Amino acid sequence: MAVRGAKPALKDGVPVDRKLHDGRGLYLLVRANGVKHWRLKYYIGGRERLLALGEYPDVPLARARQKAGEARNLVREGVDPVQHGREQKATRVNATQQTFAVIVEEWLGKKSKKWTEGHLEQNRQSFRDYVLPKIGTRAVASLTAQDIMRVLEPLEAAGKLETLRRVRQRVGAVLTYSVQTGRRTDNPIRDTQGAFAAPTREHFASIGPKGLPEFLKALEAYAGHPNTLGIIRMILWTGSRTGEVRGATPDEFDLDSAVWRIPAERMKKRRVHVVPLPKQAIPVLRELIKLNADSHYMFPSPMNQSMASENIVLQALKRMGYGGKLTGHGLRAAVSTGLEEMGYPIEIIKTQLSHAKDNLTDAAYLRGVHLERRAEMMQVWADRLDVMLTGAKVLPLKPASAA
Secondary structure: OOOOOOOOEEEOOEEEOEEEEEEOOEEEEEOOOOOEEEEEEEEEOOEEEEEEEEEEOOOOHHHHHHHHHHHHHHHHOOOOHHHHHHHHHHHHHHHHHOEHHHHHHHHHHHHOOOOOHHHHHHHHHHHHHHHHHHHOOOEHHHOOHHHHHHHHHHHHHOOOHHHHHHHHHHHHHHHHHHHHOOOOOOOHHHHHOOOOOOOOOOOOOOOOHHHHHHHHHHHHHOOOOHHHHHHHHHHHHHOOOHHHHHOOOHHHEEOOOOEEEEOHHHOOOOOOEEEEOOOOHHHHHHHHHHHOOOOOOOOEOOOOOOEOOOOHHHHHHHHHHHOOOOOHHHHHHHHHHHHHHOOOOHHHHHHHOOOOOOOHHHHHHHHHHOHHHHHHHHHHHHHHHHHHHHOOOOOOOOHHHHO
């Protein structure tokens, strides 16, 4: 077939479309304007169909014959090449829309029904900071182990091995979800196993009860934002987790009754937790409600009134001279140890710190019967903190008086 020099036909001296047949339904359609299109005529289900195979010279004769052969094979299998092409195009378009960022949001949406708001935000922040800037716009089906390595390698270079471990775990979970939902057939995270050094597991840094007097003096002298100071003091006054305090909203507090009711969806054990408040906390909370009237949170970020960052306590402790020596969890541990040294029953302390048994009957009993005793315990503890700050000698309580 002479394709290169093919010209349109002439009718009464005017150019018109022309078909040059190659055989078995394949032909070159030469338009009146000189543009050349490959076409394949075929029959399926008793109906004549026409398949476009591209333009010449973008698609040369050999390639046109190859594409025609592939289409005839589909016809022999009972597949309409036109419909098959539309489905393939839709699949390609859908694949580009199924980016890693899209799958992350879908996965987090599923987890939001089970996770606390604080834990959900930690995961979301982890993806925002370390993963999505590098592979967020990539189609999830196209990601390889090498792509994941490029995400994780900067964390190893920075010595952030614990962060690396968590990021790798979270990326792997999203890729597993992609396999489960048919977006992938494999999980490349497995091929990164053993590629990085494992973090050294250490206990949270804590000063213990004996270090509290000096810490309280440093806290009193710290010129931090009232919201940051409020978070730290609430941990000391109640023994609550940093995330529980950061995510607190004003409607959770009944200041007249001196109680804080944390809803189940924000608790690690997914149960409502009632926290008694010492009298020292009430005026501070009232002031914070006024200060943060435009925020959804009781202790919002000083920057934008959104939920305070999980690093806000660590940053404050570092400025106070306790960087690497103390964490929010370490403060909570100091409260727990201090209460034990004062002789309070371990089951009441565990209930206060929401470490009660998973048995629902026992948990309900501890929450109800022990609330009054916990309120008394935490008031004595708050008074004790005041005494520590003034520098007065702190006498240990006898176990009998704490029972």
